[in-house]
Amino acid sequence: IGILDITAELLDRNPNKDSGSVDMDDGQGDKAELAEQSLLNKLIHRSLVINQNQVEVMQADPSSPLFSVKTFEELRLKPELLEGVYSMGFNRPSRIQESALPLMLAQPLQNLIAQSQSGTGKTAAFCLAMLSHVNPANQWTQCLCVAPTYELALQTGQVIEQMGKFCPDVKLAYAVRGTKAVRGSRLQEHIVVGTPGTVLDWCTKYKMIDPKKISIFVLDEADVMINMQGHRDQSIRIHRQLSEDCQMLLFSATFEDSVLQFAKRVVPDPNIIKLKREEETLDTIKQFYVVCSGKEDKFNSLCNLYGCLTIAQTVIFCHTRKMASWLAASLTTEGHQVALLSGEMMVDQRAAVIERFRNGKEKVLVSTNVCSRGIDVAQVTLVVNFDLPVNMKGDADNETYLHRIGRSGRFGKRGFAVNMVDSEEDMVVLKQIEEHFGRKITKLDTSELEQMEMLLK
Structure with missing residues (x-):
């Protein structure tokens, strides 16, 4: 995958600078912010968590047949993309991927809200969906993924790079603070991963992305997003510029009322997939x-x-x-x-x-x-x-x-x-x-x- 250059200033800066961390003195409790907890989980879950929980699916159209897959071959992916999946060590779809991937790859495009804890394969699922839908012949941004912090956006971008390493014609750009932006110049990168403020600037202020040409819009870490000042409103402003037939994919580690209310404003007529939580038991x-x-x-x-x-x-x-x-x-x-x-x-x-x-x-x-x-x-x-x-x-x-x-x-x-x-x-x-x-x-x-x-x- 070709990657838009990130400036040396961006790469050299403190990786925690924009994570929303709060520096507490020794007399106070030491509590990590949500964005830091999410990033930590992404870093330590280098392989999928073994999870026996059942998947609960609520379809926007209850009469539609429910499809799930047990192998990646059933998804009929492009050979080079299938090779990328296997090169990452994924032998078979995880529980959440079995039901989410057929919905994300279906035609016509369907909207989705997915909830599952870290390590269950959410990021790989929506990265695979974006890579599958890209048409390399179209030299404009087609997939847009928004994450709450620079670090989380970078983690997602790295998954796209690894999964798409056998797709040299698919190009990726990072819309994060410090990346060079040229007013009026249209991006030719097919996938853009970034933070809400920078993505909004690229769509409105610099006109580098045409929101009407976006076919897939991914909101990752929604529970973190809505708890960070300004991010909720920026995400909604981005969403309002997209076309009505743009596929909306929202992912969250929690499914609290605040997340659901946010989702209802962003994702119309969604399919909902979540892992049924294991009973929190103290028996053992x-x-x-x-x-x-x-x-x-x-x-x-x-x-x-x-x-x-x-x-x-x-x-x-x-x-x-x-x-x-x-x-x-x-x-x-x-x-x-x-x-x-x-x-x-x-x-x-x-x-x-x-x-x-x-x-x-x-x-x-x-x-x-x-x-x-x-x-x-x-x-x-x-x-x-x-x-x-x-x-x-x-x-x-x-x-x-x-x-x-x-x-x-x-x-x-x-x-x-x-x-x-x-x-x-x-x-x-x-x-x-x-x-x-x-x-x-x-x-x-x-x-x-x-x-x-x-x-x-």
Whole structure:
């Protein structure tokens, strides 16, 4: 694929500059922004997540026959495109791709809203759709993909480049800040991937793209998009310039009301596809709490816990960067192989840390909230809440608690979650968690080795 040059200034800049990250001081909770979480998931999911969930399809025309495919050959792709798919290591369509691809490739074109978590093949699906619909003989932009940040747009572009590497006549351009734009000069690149502000400028201010000639419009990471200032309105302004017969494809990791309301404004008469979420279950996770008198006592309890539990790998969550740094240093002094993950790190650095942990280079991962979601490491058997998760009001953050302890007990295996409690406020939070999930959390005395061995069997 031929690629429009990106300036050196763009490539050399800080890759997190436009990610919408918030720099919190050590006294505050460390929470990654949605765009950073999404990018992190894209970086660490180098292969498709094995997902047994069923696909739910709601068709715009219920009388239309429902098609799904089990092989890429059934899609009757161009040979060079099929070769590109296989070269990326895709042997068969994922669950979401089985139903989404026939709809995206159908004639006449059909609109689609697809919801599925990271790692299930959404990006590859709509990239394949764009590459399939391009007519290289037409020297103008035919496919437009909008993502909320530079980094996410670049990730999508790289998938297009890899998948289309045997399609030399198909050209790609990046509409992101820093890319050269010449007023009045029409782009000849067939596919444009970019951020809303720059794409809007290229369509209206610089007239580089004729929106009426766009046949496919993709909105990626819709849940992130609508939470970033200005992006929602810019996306809607782009959409309004497109022709009525342009195919609209909207992808989102969540399906909240805000996403649905946004989708209704952008995607008329859509087919809707989503993976049915697995029941969030705590059945395979034993939960305990340990009463402590401060951080040093918490640390001693943690060391006692290690003494009687055969642990493959552990994730320990802290509320602040300062506490996480202290704990990681203390554990390292005790001889443990420790990795540290916090929001002050760039996203690619976080991805590298997670990759080392996944490969077993470190056995303990100390983290703030930045990795409570989306990381599936089969070897994790213990999660420790060194600090209980709380919201801005100081009440239990039940959703974060579930995501945290869900790092253990993955794939049906048994896991353990231990909560460190060192104040009356912590006990109130623990009771709130018990009431919310309707489960008793067992008290654990880490100084009583026999009791621990009985409970942790």
